[in-house]
Amino acid sequence: MDASEFRSRGKEMVDYIADYLETISLRHPLPTVKPGYLRAMIPDQAPVTGEAWEQVKKDIERVIMPGVTHWHSPHFHAYFPAGNSYPALLGDMLSDAIGCIGFTWASSPACTELEVVMMDWLAKMLHLPTEFLFSDEGKGGGVIQGTASEATLVALLSARTTMSTKLQAADRNLSHGQILDKLIAYTSEESHSSVERAALIGMVKIRKLRTDDNCSLRLCATVGTTSSCAFDNLRELGPVCTRYDVWMHVDAAYAGSACVCPEFRYLIDGLEHSMSFNFNPHKWLMVNFDCSAMWVKDRDLVSGAFELDPLYLKHDNQGQAMPDYRHWQIPLGRRFRSLKLWFVLRMFGTEGLQQQIRKDVSLAKQFESLVRSDPRFEIFGAVTLGLVCFRLKGPNSTNEALNKRINDDRRIHLVPSKVKGTYFLRFAVCASSTQSSDVTFAWSVIQDITGSVLKEIRLQ
Amino acid sequence: MDASEFRSRGKEMVDYIADYLETISLRHPLPTVKPGYLRAMIPDQAPVTGEAWEQVKKDIERVIMPGVTHWHSPHFHAYFPAGNSYPALLGDMLSDAIGCIGFTWASSPACTELEVVMMDWLAKMLHLPTEFLFSDEGKGGGVIQGTASEATLVALLSARTTMSTKLQAADRNLSHGQILDKLIAYTSEESHSSVERAALIGMVKIRKLRTDDNCSLRLCATVGTTSSCAFDNLRELGPVCTRYDVWMHVDAAYAGSACVCPEFRYLIDGLEHSMSFNFNPHKWLMVNFDCSAMWVKDRDLVSGAFELDPLYLKHDNQGQAMPDYRHWQIPLGRRFRSLKLWFVLRMFGTEGLQQQIRKDVSLAKQFESLVRSDPRFEIFGAVTLGLVCFRLKGPNSTNEALNKRINDDRRIHLVPSKVKGTYFLRFAVCASSTQSSDVTFAWSVIQDITGSVLKEIRLQ
Numbered sequence: 001m002d003a004s005e006f007r008s009r010g011k012e013m014v015d016y017i018a019d020y021l022e023t024i025s026l027r028h029p030l031p032t033v034k035p036g037y038l039r040a041m042i043p044d045q046a047p048v049t050g051e052a053w054e055q056v057k058k059d060i061e062r063v064i065m066p067g068v069t070h071w072h073s074p075h076f077h078a079y080f081p082a083g084n085s086y087p088a089l090l091g092d093m094l095s096d097a098i099g100c101i102g103f104t105w106a107s108s109p110a111c112t113e114l115e116v117v118m119m120d121w122l123a124k125m126l127h128l129p130t131e132f133l134f135s136d137e138g139k140g141g142g143v144i145q146g147t148a149s150e151a152t153l154v155a156l157l158s159a160r161t162t163m164s165t166k167l168q169a170a171d172r173n174l175s176h177g178q179i180l181d182k183l184i185a186y187t188s189e190e191s192h193s194s195v196e197r198a199a200l201i202g203m204v205k206i207r208k209l210r211t212d213d214n215c216s217l218r219l220c221a222t223v224g225t226t227s228s229c230a231f232d233n234l235r236e237l238g239p240v241c242t243r244y245d246v247w248m249h250v251d252a253a254y255a256g257s258a259c260v261c262p263e264f265r266y267l268i269d270g271l272e273h274s275m276s277f278n279f280n281p282h283k284w285l286m287v288n289f290d291c292s293a294m295w296v297k298d299r300d301l302v303s304g305a306f307e308l309d310p311l312y313l314k315h316d317n318q319g320q321a322m323p324d325y326r327h328w329q330i331p332l333g334r335r336f337r338s339l340k341l342w343f344v345l346r347m348f349g350t351e352g353l354q355q356q357i358r359k360d361v362s363l364a365k366q367f368e369s370l371v372r373s374d375p376r377f378e379i380f381g382a383v384t385l386g387l388v389c390f391r392l393k394g395p396n397s398t399n400e401a402l403n404k405r406i407n408d409d410r411r412i413h414l415v416p417s418k419v420k421g422t423y424f425l426r427f428a429v430c431a432s433s434t435q436s437s438d439v440t441f442a443w444s445v446i447q448d449i450t451g452s453v454l455k456e457i458r459l460q
Numbered sequence: 461m462d463a464s465e466f467r468s469r470g471k472e473m474v475d476y477i478a479d480y481l482e483t484i485s486l487r488h489p490l491p492t493v494k495p496g497y498l499r500a501m502i503p504d505q506a507p508v509t510g511e512a513w514e515q516v517k518k519d520i521e522r523v524i525m526p527g528v529t530h531w532h533s534p535h536f537h538a539y540f541p542a543g544n545s546y547p548a549l550l551g552d553m554l555s556d557a558i559g560c561i562g563f564t565w566a567s568s569p570a571c572t573e574l575e576v577v578m579m580d581w582l583a584k585m586l587h588l589p590t591e592f593l594f595s596d597e598g599k600g601g602g603v604i605q606g607t608a609s610e611a612t613l614v615a616l617l618s619a620r621t622t623m624s625t626k627l628q629a630a631d632r633n634l635s636h637g638q639i640l641d642k643l644i645a646y647t648s649e650e651s652h653s654s655v656e657r658a659a660l661i662g663m664v665k666i667r668k669l670r671t672d673d674n675c676s677l678r679l680c681a682t683v684g685t686t687s688s689c690a691f692d693n694l695r696e697l698g699p700v701c702t703r704y705d706v707w708m709h710v711d712a713a714y715a716g717s718a719c720v721c722p723e724f725r726y727l728i729d730g731l732e733h734s735m736s737f738n739f740n741p742h743k744w745l746m747v748n749f750d751c752s753a754m755w756v757k758d759r760d761l762v763s764g765a766f767e768l769d770p771l772y773l774k775h776d777n778q779g780q781a782m783p784d785y786r787h788w789q790i791p792l793g794r795r796f797r798s799l800k801l802w803f804v805l806r807m808f809g810t811e812g813l814q815q816q817i818r819k820d821v822s823l824a825k826q827f828e829s830l831v832r833s834d835p836r837f838e839i840f841g842a843v844t845l846g847l848v849c850f851r852l853k854g855p856n857s858t859n860e861a862l863n864k865r866i867n868d869d870r871r872i873h874l875v876p877s878k879v880k881g882t883y884f885l886r887f888a889v890c891a892s893s894t895q896s897s898d899v900t901f902a903w904s905v906i907q908d909i910t911g912s913v914l915k916e917i918r919l920q
Contacts, residue, residue, distance in 0.1 A: 006546040010474030017557040038573035050809035067570030086466040097477040110527030113498035147791035177637030322495040331607035349510035
């Protein structure tokens, strides 16, 4: 395919994408394929000679689409939202075309520099403590990670190195293993599985602390848990961490986006006590995956956990005003991800993003009202943002049956969760195109299925 | 921006991309900007109200392009190539539009299934031992990682868990720390810095072994080192690793792509002794970053290092024929990266990819001949694939001066390296559009600058 063919095929693809997203509500959000469906549909090896685009293109609908879970359908209410917007798509097209591997400043200065400024823009939109900004005089700064899991791991490794260095300074005879046996990571029993996984990778022991009745942690910290969007209390945790020299990392993967609205900023009050903070613009800020924003108060403590400097990666401007982001992350290579963030922040503006957040929260409130108006149901936890946890009053088994029937029905898609032994369903407002009528539709599907589930149970 | 505006802006972007890549040789490969250049060019915070696309678009040339290192310029000869092709760009556009987060099979079945089949396609193209294939009856399989650094880390963590489990079974009283003190990773002194970094993250001690005069390691294994594209001898290392129960991971990040050609397949002879293998189609197989292909012989040993199973990620088809790739990688979320691989493999065909590799190797040979025809120069190491290491005979300092002058001149871009105390320049054939005339051009630039560097030295 040469440039001239790309001009026409690329434009066809632009139309295909617009068609796909404009008509996505006509597709069931969850596919019906069974594991292994795809293998039988395509050859078992690559072709020897190249195929024409027409051949490839027709397989998108034939082979791929039947197996896609449509995250951008307004009837998709599972997990948490995946960001998506046309400006972000344009940014990623450009990023791919430039195709630089921004591991050092020199390997493509614009890639590092735009990221530095975008992380400051975002920090200002969220009113983060100024110590986290590059523009501040301190040692703070932000970086785009691929996922919140990586941000958590980077924070844990930075904390591990920082603490190990202190312990080793106090007793030179300690082996790596002996030091490791002294380290403990604390987290909430309701924190995301990636926290436990980070501890596993870093070989740091983990202690999971009990949460209170609101699933809020009273001694290290999640703002908006995955299970039920619960909030740990940073203002209580923070001073304790400071007092006992604990590295507090705050993971607000989903909820952080809401802090662009003044009325939700209180959710991260107390952040000034933390050493590192992370949220995912690729969840709820209209930026395509992957774009996980992480800030640290002391960039030396992060790069100190990783820094190795082979000659082929050295450059004249090293160690100056601009960071070499390869020292801030697990992988070496990195894409030019700040472009999509830049396009989104500019084309939506702060107001446009606030509108989007507020719309989604109001849709969640609408769903909550519908649930509360039906005496068969109860709300689990508080509805603060765009997630509603709900269940049929009574045993977990009835709710398990309801969940299965809703997903087998395929008109809408959601996933269940369990907190402190209670099984419930999660209704997340996901696609940016979701409207009030989609909420009404989802509730009518749920009520419809609830009727038949309860009837079956009575007949048993 | 609505769908209708995206249709027109997207098509403009397609043309911009085609224009950029068609005229890229008119831009200097390395920019002249200084650290901090970008911050002064744009506002210090996000706009409150959204801007029009015209405003954003004009800043691409004004703000971004002056700071881009053009990896796809035919005059870019630094590092190793970054893959890029029009079919890959189309694949990534589609991936972004679908925008699924493929952490489990159920979260988007097509995302997992296409990857499974593509990894088998690739494995067959490289004639990997059948134990690495999903289609084999054993426990093997492949996964797309973001980078080779991540593949190395995943291999190290898998080996660490496997060995820790054995040690703990032998003595239940050992603490994590005590076990860790017993583990050692062996690698070549010439292996990539990511290997040492993986050991640092995993807290496993590392021993770097000396290489022979060809920088080839004689006892764990790189096929095509970054410094000089040296090859470790898998047929000698393999049996030793088997005998002493050592997990052999083979990193062929750059060189692996060449194994689609029968005449280069010998480079990974002995791979049957390894537990895991990795190469980067995003380097030399026309696929845009990121797409790092990794295979393992026993997938249980990889997922065993990571597996955690919260309810919100469980699904009915778990543990069946298809993998949940979240257990195979560091991050949780993942993009639909197999689409670009599928498009590339189909539209180039095996023959088209072989042609590309052979063209690049012949261009490296052409450059080697030019160097050898000039008695002032010498070749460092052997030229096997698309990298030529060369230097001016004499002290390192002259070569350091030559490197600096070439890069300050800006007509071409390359980076230096150092092996066993000898400093040399690396000429990599990078952009897929590189032609014989670009090699001649680069050599004329080098000769031109060499003349003035040597003259200055004589005058000193």
